[in-house]
Amino acid sequence: MTDASTYQRPGEAEFGDYIALLKPRVMSLVVFTAFVGLIVAPVNLHPLVSFCAILFIAIGGGASGALNMWYDADIDAVMRRTRSRPVPSGRVSEGEALGLGLALSGLSVMMLGLAANWFAAGFLAFTIFFYAVIYTIWLKRSTPQNIVIGGAAGAFPPMIGWAAATGGIAIESLLMFALIFFWTPPHFWALALFMKEDYREAGVPMLNVTHGRDVTRRHIFGYTLVLAPFAIWLGLTSVGGPIYLAVAVVLNALFIWRGWQVMRRTDEQSYADGHKAEKAFFKLSLYYLFAHFAALLIQHWVSM
Incomplete structure (x- = not known):
């Protein structure tokens, strides 16, 4: 190595x-x-x-x-x-x-x-x-x-x-765990899509290195679909409410849409525009998690 x-x-x-x-x-x-x-x-x-x-x-x-x-x-x-x-x-x-x-x-x-x-x-x-x-x-x-x-x-x-x-432990804390757990793979795989050679040279078997970029794109989109129900379910528990649910619905719709855009890409399109869709998805993923937890905090303070 x-x-x-x-x-x-x-x-x-x-x-x-x-x-x-x-x-x-x-x-x-x-x-x-x-x-x-x-x-x-x-x-x-x-x-x-x-x-x-x-x-x-x-x-x-x-x-x-x-x-x-x-x-x-x-x-x-x-x-x-x-x-x-x-x-x-x-x-x-x-x-x-x-x-x-x-x-x-x-x-x-x-x-x-x-x-x-x-x-x-x-x-x-x-x-x-x-x-x-x-x-x-x-x-x-x-x-x-x-x-x-x-x-x-x-x-x-x-x-x-x-x-x-x-x-x-309670269902609320388990769902907060699920929110981060299912967010993590698409977040890092999107980064890996435009840093492929770094991982290959370092010998790290990221999914895009071992199975190719098309498989990685499909996995990214698949995880956005799995993630959304857990994010919304959290809003139906004792820590949720209308503010959190509104944020969750909007953000997960955007996340799924961006994931769909990434999945539909070809390598030629990605290289031609400098991985525009992949970088847009990655940027959204940075805000996604913070916004959900910030919404939980605001919902808690409003509900006090």
């Missing part, structure tokens, strides 16, 4: 490099969805407890990112969009990334247990393990279904937030 010669000359690490190890952009999604899961739960926690719970969930998400960067340093060194990350660029050693990831994992789980409850803490520990071991070490390099199964790791945070508030 690559060798040590691929890595850049080591440089002196700065504070920002250690922050980058935690994947702050990914962590922001973890924090937001966990926060929504905690806030809409039918239990009012003390504000300090809520703050601490979200903080430690965020730290756990950052720990997962550091462990992922530790193990994926060889892949990151090959791909254009990741080669400047702290480990492949040589600014942070693999040992430092591993040590930071393990330390933050232990800290986040222990402190979440003390601040909220041990069920939520165990859930967080399982999520870190799932992302670092099941997805990063096993699935990512072994199957084109890597992002399908591995996507569960990114879908757990609202369930952890709900568990931090209630100490358990």
Whole structure:
């Protein structure tokens, strides 16, 4: 795949490099969805407890990112969009990334247990393990279904937030999980469609590399159809309401339409216009998840 010669000359690490190890952009999604899961739960926690719970969930998400960067340093060194990350660029050693990831994992789980409850803490520990071991070490390099199964790791945070508030699981938290779980594959496959060579060169068996672009396009559209009922079902539960349902119906209609446009494309059309439809779908997917969870939050505040 690559060798040590691929890595850049080591440089002196700065504070920002250690922050980058935690994947702050990914962590922001973890924090937001966990926060929504905690806030809409039918239990009012003390504000300090809520703050601490979200903080430690965020730290756990950052720990997962550091462990992922530790193990994926060889892949990151090959791909254009990741080669400047702290480990492949040589600014942070693999040992430092591993040590930071393990330390933050232990800290986040222990402190979440003390601040909220041990069920939520165990859930967080399982999520870190799932992302670092099941997805990063096993699935990512072994199957084109890597992002399908591995996507569960990114879908757990609202369930952890709900568990931090209630100490358990409910249909509402399961549907929040389903919303992220079924959103993840089409989101990443759309990105992969216009970054195919990066994944091929890195040896990552993304669906478009192993089964071709046409199969990937059909899968993207298929997942938009599967996703929509779960998104709307969530609006019919105790955390839903007219505001959320309106957002869900509009966004899922747009998502299905954009997915249909992607599925109908040929390689010739995609290359001719610079993957216009694929990029439009990917851009919409970035807003899709945030808008659904923001609508849940607004619905909760309006209904109070």
